Amino acid sequence: MKIVRLILGDQLNQNHSWFSSVNDDITYVMAEMKQETDYVKHHIQKVTAFFLAMRSFKEDLSAKGHNFMYYQLDDKNNPQNLEQIISNTIAETNAEKFEYQLPDEYRLDQQLQQICNSLDIAHDYYDSEHFYTTRYELKDFYTGKKQMVMESFYRMMRKKHDIMVQNDQPEGGKWNYDQSNRNKWKGQPPIPKEKEFIKNVEEIIELLKNANVQTIGKIDSESFAWPVTREECLSTLDYFCKQLLPHFGDYQDAMHDDEKFLFHSRLSFAMNAKILSPKEVIDAVLNHFYDKTTNINISQVEGFIRQILGWREYMRGIYWKEMPEYKELNTLNNTNKLPDFFWSGNTKMNCLKKAIGQSLDASYAHHIQRLMVIGNFSLLTQIDPDEVDKWYLGVYIDAIEWVEITNTRGMSQFADDGIVATKPYVSSANYINKMSNYCGNCHYSHTKKIGEKACPFNSLYWNFLSEKREHFKDNQRMNMMMALLNKMDGNKLAEIQERAAHIIENLDTI
Numbered sequence: 001m002k003i004v005r006l007i008l009g010d011q012l013n014q015n016h017s018w019f020s021s022v023n024d025d026i027t028y029v030m031a032e033m034k035q036e037t038d039y040v041k042h043h044i045q046k047v048t049a050f051f052l053a054m055r056s057f058k059e060d061l062s063a064k065g066h067n068f069m070y071y072q073l074d075d076k077n078n079p080q081n082l083e084q085i086i087s088n089t090i091a092e093t094n095a096e097k098f099e100y101q102l103p104d105e106y107r108l109d110q111q112l113q114q115i116c117n118s119l120d121i122a123h124d125y126y127d128s129e130h131f132y133t134t135r136y137e138l139k140d141f142y143t144g145k146k147q148m149v150m151e152s153f154y155r156m157m158r159k160k161h162d163i164m165v166q167n168d169q170p171e172g173g174k175w176n177y178d179q180s181n182r183n184k185w186k187g188q189p190p191i192p193k194e195k196e197f198i199k200n201v202e203e204i205i206e207l208l209k210n211a212n213v214q215t216i217g218k219i220d221s222e223s224f225a226w227p228v229t230r231e232e233c234l235s236t237l238d239y240f241c242k243q244l245l246p247h248f249g250d251y252q253d254a255m256h257d258d259e260k261f262l263f264h265s266r267l268s269f270a271m272n273a274k275i276l277s278p279k280e281v282i283d284a285v286l287n288h289f290y291d292k293t294t295n296i297n298i299s300q301v302e303g304f305i306r307q308i309l310g311w312r313e314y315m316r317g318i319y320w321k322e323m324p325e326y327k328e329l330n331t332l333n334n335t336n337k338l339p340d341f342f343w344s345g346n347t348k349m350n351c352l353k354k355a356i357g358q359s360l361d362a363s364y365a366h367h368i369q370r371l372m373v374i375g376n377f378s379l380l381t382q383i384d385p386d387e388v389d390k391w392y393l394g395v396y397i398d399a400i401e402w403v404e405i406t407n408t409r410g411m412s413q414f415a416d417d418g419i420v421a422t423k424p425y426v427s428s429a430n431y432i433n434k435m436s437n438y439c440g441n442c443h444y445s446h447t448k449k450i451g452e453k454a455c456p457f458n459s460l461y462w463n464f465l466s467e468k469r470e471h472f473k474d475n476q477r478m479n480m481m482m483a484l485l486n487k488m489d490g491n492k493l494a495e496i497q498e499r500a501a502h503i504i505e506n507l508d509t510i
């Protein structure tokens with residue numbers, strides 16, 4: 001039977017059972033499409049990375065004998081949308097059956113169901129064989145339970161997959177070493193230079209220009225450095241285990257003016273495009289940990305595994321449990337617009353200048369920059385979560401809706417009223433100063449609350465708590481913050497709120 005099998009741009013799993021043997025009756029179809037380049041304005045490095053990764057995937061599997069039909073963005077016969085690409089390929093190959101892997105995005109899932117309903121040949125779908133969990137495993141796990149907290153899911157996952165567990169107990173005696181993952185980086189230990197895979201990408205840039213694809217951010221056409229092939233991604237994983245893992249946990253939350261990546265792995269694109277599976281990443285890390293010559297502390301390893309086995313799977317489960325309603329949530333009724341400096345980095349606030357600047361330069365910021373600098377600022381200035389989501393979905397190389405929206409709208413903007421996080425991640429300048437050297441090089445003073453030189457975070461923080469007081473009055477995790485707010489002198493609070501109002505009205509000038 002002749003079969004057409006679709007592979008989406010984030011389904012680059014070479015170890016999928018589809019490829020275990022070559023079958024001449026099967027044609028795999030892949031396409032660079034305007035439908036995907038245009039649903040949000042992406043960072044130019046993100047589009048480039050996806051196209052390069054897709055092309056390399058097709059090359060690797062064609063070399064093993066699999067049949068491919070690959071539509072480049074500028075191919076004359078590329079209809080630029082999924083429905084027609086599928087019907088054209090079916091017609092050209094006289095296929096009697098259409099098959100696809102379950103997409104991770106709700107939008108594409110809906111579209112594929114509609115396409116299948118209109119086909120007059122048989123169709124079927126397969127798991128993408130990437131995640132540890134199935135789509136609805138988290139939903140089933142929490143059915144009948146009062147509260148969803150990541151920690152209980154994470155412990156279940158550790159036990160279920162037998163990862164650092166002995167006799168049902170955590171190896172080392174603790175499930176979670178989060179408390180020891182909070183060091184500031186002060187220049188030592190030295191940070192190994194990031195592993196780069198320099199490529200000339202002029203052709204892709206020209207392709208995007210000719211197709212009138214609108215993008216954001218910068219790219220150096222002669223030295224695109226992200227890992228995009230299977231070989232490069234495996235090499236990045238190996239480099240991470242040998243060079244960066246020994247200090248990953250210690251400096252996981254640290255930020256620094258001159259260091260974009262610190263000890264972070266930069267593996268999110270490789271995993272989200274499914275070039276690497278979470279299991280092979282975790283297995284590689286565990287192999288290094290158990291190799292007695294490496295002497296890596298358990299807190300580094302647990303800190304890393306928690307992100308992938310815990311948070312990453314958790315966010316995907318929440319996405320499928322809560323969509324499509326999740327996309328509309330705006331519990332705090334925030335309606336402000338993002339300031340222009342989100343597209344230029346041009347602000348006097350040094351932490352934002354650095355975090356936004358590097359997002360535009362490299363399509364990357366690490367978790368704490370996304371959460372406690374950019375996200376914190378967006379929430380405190382009460383930006384519409386639709387605006388925030390659109391920016392995050394566009395700017396980061398790893399941004400795919402299932403993991404972007406749960407982190408942004410949920411964890412960072414609290415627009416879901418606590419489905420992901422039990423309290424909003426907001427802070428004054430104190431936290432940023434504790435975890436970085438940003439404040440030392442800033443126009444503003446991190447200790448002042450009012451006056452022209454006062455750090456905007458300080459007044460915005462108390463203003464936010466005061467304005468949302470009613471909303472958080474029953475949230476026990478906010479009790480301490482609310483008690484401090486309630487103790488504050490009324491005149492002082494009024495002055496702080498005046499300063500905050502001035503900042504919010506003049507976001508483009510701060």
Ligand SMILES: Cc1cc2nc3c(=O)[nH]c(=O)nc-3n(C[C@H](O)[C@H](O)[C@H](O)COP(=O)(O)OP(=O)(O)OC[C@H]3O[C@@H](n4cnc5c(N)ncnc54)[C@H](O)[C@@H]3O)c2cc1C
Nearest residue numbers: 264265266267268307312366367370371398399404407412
């Ligand atoms: C507001 C906000 C938006 C985010 N948007 C995205 C996104 O669009 N895509 C994305 O992959 N991650 C997102 N994250 C999570 C995290 O910031 C990135 O996964 C991480 O910065 C990627 O860099 P890295 O590979 O060097 O990560 P490392 O710090 O080396 O961590 C290792 C891996 O753990 C996983 N991970 C860590 N934290 C999370 C998390 N909270 N949720 C899911 N996986 C996690 C990632 O796969 C990451 O590659 C977001 C976080 C926040 C706060």
Ligand code: SF4
Nearest residue numbers: 349351429439442455
């Ligand atoms: S003083 Fe405020 S604006 Fe400046 S870097 Fe520190 S936290 Fe950011």
